[in-house]
Amino acid sequence: xxxxxxxxxxxxxAVAADVRRAERTDRVVGLVQRQGAPAVLIAVVLVAAAxxxxxxxxxxxxxVLVAAAxxxxxxxxxxxVIITGGIDLSVGSLxxxxxxxxxxxxxxxxxxxxxAPLIVCGLVGVLNGILIAYTGMAxxxxxxxxxxxxxxxxxAISDEGSTTYLVRSDAFRRFGTGSxxxxxxxxxxxxxxxxxxMILLARTRFGHAVHAVGGSEDAAALMGIAVRRTKxxxxxxxxxxxxxxxAINAAKLGxxxxxxxIGLELDAIAxxxxxGTLLTGGAGTITGTIAGVLLLGVIxxxxxxxxxxxxxxxxxxxxxxxxxxxxxxxxxARLRRVT
Amino acid sequence: xxxxxxxxxxxxxxxxxxxDGVSFTLRPxxxxxxVGENGAGKSTLIKVLTGVHQPDGGELRYRDEPARFATxxxxxxxxxxxxxxxxxxxxxxxxxxxxxxxxxxxxxxxxLDEARMHRxxxxxxxxxxVTTDVRxxxxxxxxxxxxxxxxxxxxxxxxxxxxxxxxxxSLEPREVETLFGVIRDLHxxxxxxxxxxxxxxxxxRICDTVTILRDGRVVHTGELAALxxxxxxxxxLGRDMSAVRREGFTGFAGEHATAADAAPVLEVTGxxxxxxxxxxxxAVRPGEVVGLGGLLGxxxxxxxxxxxxAYPVDSGRVAVGGRELKRPTTVRAVRAGIATQPEDRKAEGxxxxxSVRENIALAVLPRLSRFGLVSDRRIDEIxxxxxxxxxxxxxxxxxxxxxxxxxxxxxxxxxxxLATRPRILLLDEPTRGIDVGAKAEVxxxxxxxxxxxxxxxxxxxxxxxxxxxADRVVVLRDGAVxxxxxxxxxxxxxxxQTIAAAAEGETPDDH
Numbered sequence: 088x089x090x091x092x093x094x095x096x097x098x099x100x101a102v103a104a105d106v107r108r109a110e111r112t113d114r115v116v117g118l119v120q121r122q123g124a125p126a127v128l129i130a131v132v133l134v135a136a137a138x139x140x141x142x143x144x145x146x147x148x149x150x151v152l153v154a155a156a157x158x159x160x161x162x163x164x165x166x167x168v169i170i171t172g173g174i175d176l177s178v179g180s181l182x183x184x185x186x187x188x189x190x191x192x193x194x195x196x197x198x199x200x201x202x203a204p205l206i207v208c209g210l211v212g213v214l215n216g217i218l219i220a221y222t223g224m225a226x227x228x229x230x231x232x233x234x235x236x237x238x239x240x241x242x243a244i245s246d247e248g249s250t251t252y253l254v255r256s257d258a259f260r261r262f263g264t265g266s267x268x269x270x271x272x273x274x275x276x277x278x279x280x281x282x283x284x285m286i287l288l289a290r291t292r293f294g295h296a297v298h299a300v301g302g303s304e305d306a307a308a309l310m311g312i313a314v315r316r317t318k319x320x321x322x323x324x325x326x327x328x329x330x331x332x333x334a335i336n337a338a339k340l341g342x343x344x345x346x347x348x349i350g351l352e353l354d355a356i357a358x359x360x361x362x363g364t365l366l367t368g369g370a371g372t373i374t375g376t377i378a379g380v381l382l383l384g385v386i387x388x389x390x391x392x393x394x395x396x397x398x399x400x401x402x403x404x405x406x407x408x409x410x411x412x413x414x415x416x417x418x419x420a421r422l423r424r425v426t
Numbered sequence: 427x428x429x430x431x432x433x434x435x436x437x438x439x440x441x442x443x444x445x446d447g448v449s450f451t452l453r454p455x456x457x458x459x460x461v462g463e464n465g466a467g468k469s470t471l472i473k474v475l476t477g478v479h480q481p482d483g484g485e486l487r488y489r490d491e492p493a494r495f496a497t498x499x500x501x502x503x504x505x506x507x508x509x510x511x512x513x514x515x516x517x518x519x520x521x522x523x524x525x526x527x528x529x530x531x532x533x534x535x536x537x538l539d540e541a542r543m544h545r546x547x548x549x550x551x552x553x554x555x556v557t558t559d560v561r562x563x564x565x566x567x568x569x570x571x572x573x574x575x576x577x578x579x580x581x582x583x584x585x586x587x588x589x590x591x592x593x594x595x596s597l598e599p600r601e602v603e604t605l606f607g608v609i610r611d612l613h614x615x616x617x618x619x620x621x622x623x624x625x626x627x628x629x630x631r632i633c634d635t636v637t638i639l640r641d642g643r644v645v646h647t648g649e650l651a652a653l654x655x656x657x658x659x660x661x662x663l664g665r666d667m668s669a670v671r672r673e674g675f676t677g678f679a680g681e682h683a684t685a686a687d688a689a690p691v692l693e694v695t696g697x698x699x700x701x702x703x704x705x706x707x708x709a710v711r712p713g714e715v716v717g718l719g720g721l722l723g724x725x726x727x728x729x730x731x732x733x734x735x736a737y738p739v740d741s742g743r744v745a746v747g748g749r750e751l752k753r754p755t756t757v758r759a760v761r762a763g764i765a766t767q768p769e770d771r772k773a774e775g776x777x778x779x780x781s782v783r784e785n786i787a788l789a790v791l792p793r794l795s796r797f798g799l800v801s802d803r804r805i806d807e808i809x810x811x812x813x814x815x816x817x818x819x820x821x822x823x824x825x826x827x828x829x830x831x832x833x834x835x836x837x838x839x840x841x842x843x844l845a846t847r848p849r850i851l852l853l854d855e856p857t858r859g860i861d862v863g864a865k866a867e868v869x870x871x872x873x874x875x876x877x878x879x880x881x882x883x884x885x886x887x888x889x890x891x892x893x894x895x896a897d898r899v900v901v902l903r904d905g906a907v908x909x910x911x912x913x914x915x916x917x918x919x920x921x922x923q924t925i926a927a928a929a930e931g932e933t934p935d936d937h
Contacts, residue, residue, distance in 0.1 A: 113563070117563065290538045290540070291536075292528070295523060296528070298518070299528075303514075303515075305514070308498065309478075309498055309508070309510065309514045310516075311498055312528055365518075
């Protein structure tokens, strides 16, 4: 074999160009990973606004937002959980339980109607978190148990669903149905909670710890992050938000409805993943989750606009969206690694 | 005065006495080498010093007071920083966030001060020769740069003690110099450094004191300069000095008898891959060990991976025994008789959670199964054969591979490769991070396998290993072949000259 002379094109300048190109690709891919979902949302909204005159109305927008409020809260908590590399299946059940507890507690006034579901669902979150963080059990199993347990508890409280607790506090009901500047109070509350959530995730040590735990648990521990405490906190947060979502729903409907919330945890997971959060943990944004939640809501609304289309199509389209996003994410992540 | 001290410390794990009455003293401004074979207790001692493990007996003293670190965080807060052999950072987080994780600067509102983090991260990293955008994801950086970030992180807190576990294993020579510059700075500031490395040259260049561990005990401690190199090795191994002298530092015997006109078992022609590989060609005859030389990033690992079907290739052909491998994938490569030992043993090689038996059997399952069923007896046979032949030290075939020492993990990996009865063995850093004894065993095994007619491609950043192990060395730079050493030319000097000459060719000469 004859020695081959070095390719004259290969030297330093070309290498430097390669590095620059790699950095550029990395930036672009990173931008798509973070901002892809909001961009798609805007596109879908524009298409919907162009196709359906009714979609453009302010009232319709307000309806979409109010309908999306409970899912948004649950998805917010789910975002934290998924970024740590976990999953919380109990939130759908906690949402219903929270609603029933809230309606029941409303007989003592507005504040108990909020606090009672937060306490109950928060405690379930504590239990989830402790079992997951300190015994090393899989989040899937622990929160599945909590899903069943919380549903059972709700059934017991409501006598197998035969007793419906009506909201007794007028102030609480006004919170659920009233509006400010044409937009329902629940939406304002959700906006405020999201603002806090964004700051929590991006601008606090806790938020960084959440990313670190999901990115590499061992490395995070060696870097001095309190891994277990962080895990417990995200499940508590998730439980609290599910409880709050339940309270909002009770206020809106005027009673603790026991037949809702089946599969809501899956909608939340879908919204989070569509929003660009990695199901394997370590990366995700709250703007993405907002976009994911609204996308699901807008798709539903569009189908309602069309009229005589069965609502199961909404799930079909949402499912397709989810599949596309997961494929795109895998592709983008690979692009980023190779460069 | 002692900065950090352990007195008569013991630590036991189920079945193993990892530390047995170990005493160790680190003084301010001292660079203290900690050496020993894998399994000698170095890692355990480090973990006791950094709060990962609690000692079963004995005393830990820090700055002349009894100390107890319940967690790594406790030790860090007290001023003991550690950089680990494998980069232990968060790949998905940005460079700056990794640097400040857990001790981020905060504004008056208690929120993180992003602007300050980015500014300071840039300033700090420039001192370590890293000039990348600190907002980039850490995982997209080269390994050497990641290691530098880990180092910067370890040093930037008010560290009184910095523990470095094989810090140079993923660094380029230039980066090693930067690291040594940092160590000299720390030394001048009175910071104590515990330096763990298998590279003797480095130890003698940078360390003042040495403590040698063997089988969980301290066998020697004292000034390093006063200790002859050969004596250090013999103390580590517990072997007779004259034997070490006679056998040399590596386990390689010398040249392999290969018929010069034998048909090549592996032919690589014009292998190119987007940006990383440019027209790489070489051939390996049966019984020949061909080394791939070059610096980190020269394209050696990529070449190995490309041949094994694990790296995307744009053009070029790979032929095994004259038959071309069409559209190579890992499965097709394995079927054709190519066995690849990847560079990153933990991530791409062994399955730490499975047993020795399961790890060895993984790759042979397709060959052993009939109608999808596998005979346990036949697996046992194969596992026993290779455990004996490679002298794998495990409590039995059912021990978890993750609990074995690095050297034995590597042997398990080799056993798995050999069990597929390959014709070609691609070895990427086969002795990285394994102790001297196991290293020699792996090296003589490579010799033996070549003797049996296997074609071997060897990548090693240990020049001695490459020179003594390979019959020919193909030298790469920037993803292209820049020269080849054969016969009497296979020497360290010639290797360095070829690399250096290639580097000079880089200066712009018009054409």
